[in-house]
Every structure is written in structure tokens, then in C-alpha cells.
Amino acid sequence: MPMKLICTVKFVPDPDSLTAGPNRLILNPDDACALAFALAVKSGDPGVTVEAVTLGPLSVRPHMEDLLRLAVDRGTLIWDPGLEDSDAFVTSKVLSRYIAGRPCDCVLTGSYSLDGGSAQVPVQIAESLGLDQMPGVIRIDPDRFDPTRAVFQAVDETGVTTWEMAMPGVLSLTRESGYKLPYPALTDLRRDVSEDVNILTSRDLGFSADQVGRASSLTRVAGSSPVTYGEKDPKIVGTDDDGITQVVDFLKKKGVCR
């Protein structure tokens, strides 16, 4: 039976953006890998359906339209002003309720987001839905990925482990997986999908105003400051014999080279 796959995605400020003012948004790299894997499964079996869902401001709508041009079957954007300042707990709550209403065989997510990096939303979606979850997924065996089970490799502190997990479940991929989004076909590039993004509010999902946003969040970001590092006045040498000798002397002085 063809699988139904849901990918949770997030659009984050591009850390490499050089423009002043509001940063350019990009699809979070780990999420892009998850979506790329889903689309690869679909390309091998046209019966597979892929949905991308995001919680974010309406400004990400054009990015969701771009995903529809990549053969994503359904793109859902959840947003209303009441969702502003939602913490990870509320984000998990909203996405879980949406996914619970759309039964699927596997939820594919990124492991980390570049902006927050808290990595808790995929786990909490899994907990809410009563599913298993694995972060750090670098490869999913396409021949052993079906509505009953998935066999995949994941990295942790010690190395790479091959796991089997019952489906439905939540698999969280990393950039190390190397799955790449396809380029859209020329005809798709020109396709008008402006009316095709499914836009929902928290009220559509049955939440009241006090159940989302700042009012319902369990953590608050009180402030932030740029990271600073103690700058030094380094000794500069070259790769000539004198420079290499000075490096050896430095290493000896530090006691790591005798």
C-alpha cells in the first residue's frame, strides 16, 4: 500500500545571508533532507503522498508554494497572530494536533533547526502521538521502509547504528544524510500554486486564544546577546622551516610534543 508521509518543515534565517535588515529565509537544512527523502520515495512510487506542514508567519507562504512546485502533494501553513511568541511546547502542541487529524505512515522531520536548535518539537510530536522517534538519521533503507517498519542508520556520540522501528513513527534526519531536494521541472516553475497552500489558524484546530502563543508557553526568552570570544594577538609564522620549528617549539612548551 502506498505510504502517506508528512514532513514538518521550518523556514529559518539564512546564517550565510549578507544582507542587512530582515534575513533571507531558507528551508531549515535538516528539514530539507527529510523532505528530499520523502520526495525520493514518491518518485519511486507515484502512489505515495507527501505533505509538508509548517507553523510560521504568512511571509513563508511563497516558500511553501515553492515546495508544491517540487511535487509535494499538499502544503499546509498554520498561522494566526495568536501563535506569535509560541515556545517549543506550544509549537509541538499545534503541530501534533494537526498531524493527529491526518493519519500517516511516517512523520519525517529535521533533527535540529538552525535558529533555535532545541530539537524538542519532533520528540514531543512523537510523544503526543504515542510514537517512537529517532534523531540523527543519516540513511533510510528504501527497500525496508513501509507502513509497518523502517530500517535506517542514525548517528550518535559513538558512531553509526542501524535500527529498525515500527511505523508509524517519527524519523528526524540530519544534513549529514545528504538527501537533496530535486530541482523543479520548468513547467512546475511556471505553475500558479498561489491558491494551493492550505492555510489554517489555531482556531481551525480547535485551540482557544489562551491555549497558544505567549499565554500558553512554558518558557520565555527574556533576552539574548551576541556571543563574544576573547581575541588574542597571535604570533604569525609561515610554512617555511623557521615557521614549522616555531610550531614544534610551541607544542613542546605546551607539553604535547617532546
Add this chain to the structure above:
Amino acid sequence: MKQTCIFQDTETPEKTTDLLAAAVRMYGRDGFESHVVLVNASPETFTGRFHHVIQVAEGLVADNDPRAITEILETLHQTHRFDSILIPGTTLGKMIAPRLAWRLKTGLATGVTDITVRDGRIEITRPAGSGTILETILPEGPGPVMMTIRTHAFEHPPEETVPTRISQYSRPVTTRSTLTRLGVEQNIIESRDIRDSEVLVAGGGGAARCFPALKPLADALNGAVAASRKLVDQGIARRHIQVGQSGKTVSPKVYLALGIHGSMQHLAGLRGAVSIIAVNTSLHAPICRLSDMVVQGDACEFIEKLMDKMMCNPHKNT
């Protein structure tokens, strides 16, 4: 008296004790009772360091089952009403903490690197924005303060021992994971943890073409090989040796940064490095500003020449 619960660091059990330093920051040295929860670990190491050692009965749960462990921690919280629950920022810890926070309906701060108390409120610091900023998080709501602690962020010095009460947890567990481990890449498991190495020979984009040459140099210096995210993304290096915001935080005595540009994300993992030698073709690379010595030149050429020099040295390393 505050009650704080610490879940065992399953990767590096001896690091578990360091999480006590986080509790000391919140409540002061004598302001709390500590509970450590152990799964498939011996209580001896923790006796005298924690007030309560709770040992999960042998065979009750697998030590890699986040759902079963979450259930145990939830049950223990219902009994002890912890004021805070601290979980190591390991892969397993990151799989447990959000589940537990969800069940307890409490907030979770992840990857915590610092804690302060201001006007009686606990302020939690964690890196965000790809390591470029430090966020201050305030826990809200009635639940216990929950956080995952970044490895090596805190150090708890050995001090006078405390009386320890050991108990066993043996209540049946109803939630279990379906995860089955099919295999492990042994060669990686046997490799050294870069967080424990006093010397790190780290490669970046400028060392991509000669990355295998880092290993003999690291061996000669009795160190380990590390890498920047760029090499991991390119598939040249494995993620478990990645330094930086999305990798590991390291604190070596000497960090040899070979062809590493020094993005903010990479530097976020280097805060504990004592001395840095950067080898880079550009003196304007951000890592140069933080270095004790900069070798201007090609990283691969440098490795070759340094190895030659060390081989010629009659007092070469053993």
C-alpha cells in the same frame, strides 16, 4: 529543601556528577537534596556524591529505550515532586527530556551552558541562532524546572561526601519503544571521544583533500582527529568528530585548526580550548583572531612539513 533529579549520563557515566554543579547554581551548595537515577549502572560511583541513588532494577528497561525511561522518570516525579530535573545533553537525553517535559506539562531548556539566579528567579543560558547568540530562558508555569545540560558545560569538583541512600525502582513499565538495534559500526565505536582528548587535530575545508593525513599527525601528538561541519556535510568526516554548535563542545589543551575558517557555529564549540594554532591561507579567517599562533599557508603542506620535522626530531613522540 529543594529536590533535584539528575538522570545518569549513559555515554560517560562519570560526567553525571558534573550536573550537580547546575543544581548548586540554582539552590546553593546546601540548598537541595540530589537524586540520581541509574539504568544498568552500578551505584558505587555515585555513592557519597548524591543523597539518593535510585537504581532501576536490572532488566526492567533497555538502556536505550527513551519511552520506558521517560515513564520511570515521570513516576519518580509523582512520588518525589522534584523542583528540577536535569538531563545530560546526550542523544538519549535529548530523546527523553522533551517526552518527559511533555508529560509533566513543563517547559524545557535544551543545551544549557550556564545558570544564574537573579532576584530569586532562575535564568538559564543556552546558545541559539547557530551559536551566534546566547539566549536567556525563564522557566514559566508550575512544573519542575527542566533542562538538558550541554556536555562539559559544568564541572563539579570533588568535595566532601554526603550520606547516600540507595533504593531500587522495580515498578512494571507499561510503555516501551519498538526500536531494535540491528548493528553498530564498530570501527567508529572504538575511536576516541574528541571531548576527552587533550590535543585535537581538526580539519576544515582547507584540509579536505588531505584529511586522512590528520590521523598520523594526531597519533604523533597523542591526540584525536576532529572536523568542522563543512567536512561532515561533504561526507569526508563523520558527525561524531564534529566540533561546533551542531557538533561537540571541546576543551583540549591544544587545538590545531587546519584549514578551518572559524564560523561562529564552529567557534561555539571551542570555548574551552586553552591554546589554538590556526593554519590558514588567509590571516583574515575569524579563527586567526582567537589563536595563539597562526601559520599562514596551506594546511596540507603544513601537515607534511610538521610530520617531517617531528620524525627528524630525535626526541620524537612516543
